Amino acid sequence: MLYIGIDLGTSSVKLLMMDEKGNIRNVVSREYPLSFPHPGWSEQNPEDWYRESIEGLKELTKDVDKSEIRGLSFGGQMHGLVILDENDEVIRPAILWNDGRTGKETRYLNEEIGQDKLATYTANIAFAGFTAPKILWVKNHEPWNFARIRKIMLPKDYLAYRLTGTFCTDVSDASGMLLLDVRNRCWSKEMLEICGITEEMLPKIYESYECVGTVRKEIADELGFTDHVVVAAGAGDNAAAAVGTGTVGDGGCNISMGTSGTIFIASKELVMDPHNAIHSFDHADGGYHLMACMLSAASCNKWWMEEILNTTEYAAEQAVIDKLGENHVFFLPYLMGERSPHNNPNARATFIGITMDTSRADMTQAVLEGVAFGLRDSFKVIRSLGIDVKTTKIVGGGAKSPLWRKMIANILNVNLEIPAIEEGPSMGGAMLAMVADGTYRDVQEAADAIVKIVATEYPDPELVKKYDECYAKFNELYPTIKPLFEKII
DSSP, rough: OOEEEEESSEEEEEEEEEETSSSSSEEEEEEEOOOOOOOTOOOOOOOHHHHHHHHHHHHHTTTTTTGGGGEEEEESSOBBBBETTTTTBBOOOOOOOOOOOOOHHHHHIIIIIHHHHHHHHSSOOOOOSSSSHHHHHHHHOOOHTTOOOOEEEEEHHHHHHHHHHOOOEEHHGGGGTTTTEETTEEHHOOOOHHTTTOOOGGEEEOOSSEEEEEEEHHHHHHHTOOOOOEEEEOHHHHHHHHTTTOOOOSSEEEEHHHEEEEEEEEESSSOOOOOOOSEEEEOTTTSSEEEEEEOOSSSHHHHHIIIIIIOOHHHHHHTTTTOOOOOOEEEEEOBTOOTTTTBTTTTTEEOOOOOOTHHHHHHHHHHHHHHHHHHHHHHHHHHHHOOOEEEEESSGGGGGGGGHHHHHHHHHHHHEHHHHHHHOOHHHHHHHHHHTSSSSSSSHHHHHHHOOOOEEEEEOOOHHHHHHHHHHHHHHHHHHHHHHHHHOO
């Protein structure tokens, strides 16, 4: 039996095919464009997602017996706003998770509606990247488009709709819309009223592992699939990645070092940060999770290497870095503003501490350390809730760097476990499809059977001490510079 996971990312769609025992049969990735029509804006055309996903499915499955394909599901970039009209046509380009245009709408929700009310309605406050502020932005700035809205959905749910005809979402992805009553796993009537939308505009809510339908016959025929390939609701990318690393049940932690950087902690019970610096969401395993998200993680290194240094020799640039915990240069990693824990779309990336003897290696080291310090900002909040994380899984493109892993282990003072198979949300999506098809009873059983750990990075007490001193300096930078951000945007 074969199962497919579709990871609808920010720059590409990654498709994975595996058997029920977790053996990877094929992986395919296809890119699509990302648009920045104004500073701080980020958009994509949903049709690009669908086209490249279909072509990717064809490429992924070209050499297998397609009758063995039993199911597929998704992990998807969260928070994006996709709006359709009465003819199911996309009204405007999707506004993505890392778009920062909704500062005014976010302030309205947090200050005029009030953070206490938002937390009561949704277990969260408004962040610029969330979907509800985007809906208000369209209402305020494009009323002609707002009036045409008949369906509101998230990016991966657009794929599910095109593939199955089912207007659906899952609890983990819906948690990041600021429209879901996270505790009760249903739409918040208060938030719908605040946004001026109706429940009919929103999809039916499923658990991530539930079957929402089968691939439509005309698409199945095009792909050569049978007419009984089940489709599970899927999950937001971080929840799907957590499933793929076995971060399910209670107390497990996963760090994802992709375009964004996330800290994900699974929980059987709903835990809320009273200061709302990190998110409380539903998890793909039927429980809950805490999630902290920094908007720029591995993307900081990509920007520094490819746009500034004009090189793709990542390993060579890192090879000369050998004085960890001694750098005099610091980097604030806010290339796209920041979410957790600062919730400030106006924050900007900053180097500080540069002198005449600063080297290229010092700057590269500062970028890597700055991202790790940014993760520690959120870990500080998590630990204030009484959650003592001693061990975490780590995945994502940034996690492939041994140097970066070493920095993160020592800056956070945690053990980093490296999974044998590191395929992120696409792997989690395939596992959710297995549960939907009945191969496994639940997500926990699937994770226990499939996920294996092959190595662990342990912190060094002496280096931990050095980085504690460095972090004390880093910790003062954002509050000191914050007033300037409002003046320079």
